[in-house]
Amino acid sequence: MSTLLTVQEIQKQKTRDYDYYIWDSTRTRGTGRLGCKILRSGSKIFYFKYFFNGKVRFLKVGCFESMTLAEARDVRDKYKALLDKGICPKAHLEEQERQKREQAQIEEETGTFGQLIDEFYAYLKRTRSGARLERSLQAHQKHIEAYIRGKIPDDKKVNEITKPELIKLIGQIVKTAPVQGDKVLSIIRRMFEIALDYDDDPMTSDNPIKFRLDKNPAARIKKQNQSKPRRRSLTLEELGLLFSDESAKYFDRRIFLLLKLAVFMGGQRPLELLLSKRSTYLAHKKKFFLDAEDVKTERPNLLVKGGTALEIIEEVEELRFTSTMESDKLFSANNKLGYIDPNDVSKQVRKFCNLTGFQAFQPRDLRRSVKNIMLVRISVIAIARFRCFSSKLSSFLQFSNVNDYAAHFSGFKYTSSI
DSSP, X not given: OEEOOOHHHHHTOOOOSSOEEXXXXXXXXXXXXXXXXXXXTSOEEEEEEEEETTEEEEEEEEETTTSOHHHHHHHHHHHHHHHHTTOOHHHHHHHHHHHHHHHHHHHHHBOBHHHHHHHHHHXXXXXXXXXXXXXXXXXXXXXXXXXXXXXXXXXSBGGGOOHHXXXXXXHHHHTTOHHHHHHHHHXXXXXXXXXXXXTTOGGGTTOSOBOOOOSOTTTTOOOOOTTOOOOOOOOHHHHHHHTSHHHHTTSOHHHHHHHHHHHHTTSOOHHHHHHSBHHHHHSOSSEEEEOGGGSTTSOOEEEEOOHHHHHHHHHHHHTOOOXXXXXXXXXXXXXXXXXXXXXXXXXXHHHHHHHHOOOOOOTTHHHHHHHHIIIIISOOOHHHHHHHHTOOTHHHHTSSSHHHHHHHHTOOOOOSOO
16 A cells, blocks of 8 residues: 555554555655554554565564654665665665674673783783792782772773873872882783783683783883882992991891891892791701792702801891791791891881991892902802802803903903902
């Protein structure tokens, strides 16, 4: 039935024992026609009827109760425009729906920032173990929970996080805590590096989460370099003054012995001595063993104890903190760490320098100082020196000669005489 469609014409249609259509009489052929289907239930639905590839097709436009006739004609015009281009309106709508479903699935699968934080922790657990893993998790959790978590919403998609957003976050931190700002930036950079590699990693290929990141938004953000280690090297005379009886009164006795032991054990890292187990000192009278999990390079090291080092260890053992919760560390303490807090060591060193006018240094500078003294003052051969330090020999062999190495670390000139 063809007639000029009007609201009144549609409203006056009566229900029948069967469904039927009334069509808009446009007096044109091949461009499709708008109609209204009258259902037996009384409902009325707009349809677009057209021919494509020799077949008649019906495409639902909308319900008469919720769509005006003018809106239905607008939809009809859009479908006509598609036909003019040789496009099937129904196939076009199905393709749009398919793309929407695919996009919705991609959105659902795309990892959020909260999931990236979880993956970062999982990465640490895959690449570390034992005590090193525990220390690493503790250090990173401290910065993530204090400076990162919540500043970027956990439900925000990782590939939607922008460089300006990260600059603003780091900028708020460096105003009051520049050193922490650099550390947070390093963590964020590493997070996004993990996200970049995640989708192409066979280890995570079965995981439905995909970060879909094509670049690291934190890669070019400038560090403030406030956390850059100093290159301070104490002379033999300065070490003598530092470990004098006069200087000892400025330190807690065990912290003073820790610094002294770091030097007399051949330039060991103070943190590694704090982490070392008591059994490694007491099991052998002349040697002690550094476990791989307690060493930065993750390589175990066996060291010889000299007379002074033995005396220091014996005194530390006498001053040892004991409690019902027995710690396996030689430098044990009643805190969450179970050993003397490295921050307390640094604080006492700074206090000593401020009160005495001693040139500022950090505990880790003692290691570099011993290296330079061995190199410049007593000419210890490279193999023996790097064996003592549990270092990678390649870090020495990159220099063409011993004088280049000395100049790089201290500015001293090498001399073969003691």
